[in-house]
Amino acid sequence: MADPNEPTHLTGEEARGGATPHMTRYILGMSLVLVILIFAYLLYR
Template identity: 60%
Template sequence: MADDNERIHVTATEARAGATPGVTRYVLMVSLVAAIAVMAYILLT
């Protein structure tokens, strides 16, 4: 039986069980620019 206090060492990739391609930052930037553009359009019209 395993000890509950025993530390388990895994790499970051093993812990998250997948790759992180970094697409999220681009989605956030595009959506931020789109939101600013829509708000500016609403303000100007």
């Protein structure tokens, strides 16, 4: 059992419990473009 007074050092991937692919930035970007297009369509129809 680990000593509770000793600090635990984890890497970023160990702390998250897995890999983090960089797809989120693309999904957010595409969603933003789609929302702008939908609002523009609704404004000018």
